[in-house]
Structure formats: structure tokens, C-alpha cells
Amino acid sequence: MLIAPSLLNANFANLQTDIEMINQSVADWIHIDVMDGVFVPNISFGQPVVSHIKKHAKKPLDVHVMIVDPDRYIHSFKEVGADILTVHAEACTHLHRTLTHIKQSGMKAGVALNPHTPVSVLENVLENCDLVMIMSVNPGFGGQKFIENTYRKIEDLVVLKNKFNPNLLIEVDGGVNLENARKLSDSGANVLVAGYSIFADKNPASVIEKMKQVS
Numbered sequence: 001m002l003i004a005p006s007l008l009n010a011n012f013a014n015l016q017t018d019i020e021m022i023n024q025s026v027a028d029w030i031h032i033d034v035m036d037g038v039f040v041p042n043i044s045f046g047q048p049v050v051s052h053i054k055k056h057a058k059k060p061l062d063v064h065v066m067i068v069d070p071d072r073y074i075h076s077f078k079e080v081g082a083d084i085l086t087v088h089a090e091a092c093t094h095l096h097r098t099l100t101h102i103k104q105s106g107m108k109a110g111v112a113l114n115p116h117t118p119v120s121v122l123e124n125v126l127e128n129c130d131l132v133m134i135m136s137v138n139p140g141f142g143g144q145k146f147i148e149n150t151y152r153k154i155e156d157l158v159v160l161k162n163k164f165n166p167n168l169l170i171e172v173d174g175g176v177n178l179e180n181a182r183k184l185s186d187s188g189a190n191v192l193v194a195g196y197s198i199f200a201d202k203n204p205a206s207v208i209e210k211m212k213q214v215s
Contacts, residue, residue, distance in 0.1 A: 133193075
């Protein structure tokens with residue numbers, strides 16, 4: 001199980017301290033949510049902040065862009081240090097071309113699916129994906145309640161993974177905590193994004209370690 005703590009729930013007034021905590025923990029990636037206020041009803045980090053995070057991060061940057069027309073910014077996210085770039089299927093008119101561009105830029109390519117989007121829409125591009133992110137909340141805000149239908153979507157995606165791309169990583173983002181991590185793992189997820197459940201705890205590194213142990 002790979003763990004990617006989400007900085008959306010970190011202390012924005014002192015990001016460096018939280019990044020250093022992640023560096024020293026058993027976490028695998030640092031998850032960064034980029035929102036434009038158009039595709040989702042919130043605004044968060046942009047490229048300048050990602051660039052500063054990169055200066056302190058010792059773990060790969062897992063950048064999740066919740067923006068319209070993400071193709072315009074692929075190169076710029078590579079320049080500021082993204083190692084993994086995940087775009088939303090719902091935001092991409094030509095998803096195959098977008099994924100190809102991400103890979104050609106030297107990043108791992110991910111696709112995120114909103115709760116209402118079936119995994120079947122990815123059948124013809126799954127071979128071009130390094131990971132698929134199942135959104136287990138409606139994107140835009142941290143701390144939301146986990147959507148129970150997520151488990152079935154993961155299981156549906158595992159079927160496609162076994163058929164088209166056995167090396168695919170299945171990432172889950174939204175409402176992930178120690179109570180549902182085991183079931184997510186059992187369903188087939190192998191990357192967990194967690195924000196509130198980590199940073200709201202008095203010992204966030206301990207929560208990360210416990211999540212790592214569920215697989």
C-alpha cells in the first residue's frame with residue numbers, strides 16, 4: 001500500500017513543517033490538489049506553490065489537477081517538479097492525447113474519475129495510464145464523508161486492470177481513514193490519499209504508519 005498524505009489539510013501557514021513530517025514518515029508520495037474555482041468550487045495551490053513544495057519535499061509529488069483544459073499546463077507542472085500528474089477524465093476532450101503528452105513530458109500519467117463517472121469510460125485508454133484515481137467524495141473540499149459506492153467502483157476497475165493493464169495503480173482520494181483503509185485495500189486499491197485523518201491527529205506520522213500496514 002502506498003500512502004500519499006494530502007497537503008490540502010496541512011497547515012497552510014507552515015507548510016514546510018508538515019512537508020518535513022511527511023519526509024520523515026513512511027509515506028510514499030506527497031499529494032497536492034490543484035483547483036481552479038471553475039472545474040471545482042474551490043481554489044487551492046498553483047504552480048508557484050508546487051515549486052516551493054518541491055524545494056523541501058523528499059518524496060515524489062503526486063499532483064492532482066482539478067482544472068479545466070489541463071493540457072495547457074502539463075509542461076508547466078513538469079517544470080515545477082510534479083512526478084505524477086493526474087487529470088480528470090471529465091475535463092479532457094481528448095484524453096488519449098492528454099495522457100500521451102503527460103508521459104512524453106516525463107511524468108507518470110493518472111486519470112481521476114468523479115463519483116458519478118463509471119470506470120468503463122477508461123476502457124480504451126487504460127493501457128496509457130500509470131494510475132487511476134477513484135474520487136470517493138465530490139472534489140473540491142477536504143474533510144467530506146466517504147461515498148460507499150467507491151468499493152464497487154474499485155472492484156469494477158480491478159476487472160479492467162486485469163484485462164488491459166496489470167501494472168495499473170488504483171488510487172483512492174476522499175474520506176480515507178483508518179476505519180476504511182482495510183476494506184479499500186481488500187477491494188483492490190493500492191494507493192491511499194488521506195488528508196484530514198492524518199493532519200487532524202496529534203501524531204500524523206503514526207496514522208501514516210498504520211495505514212501502510214493495512215495491505
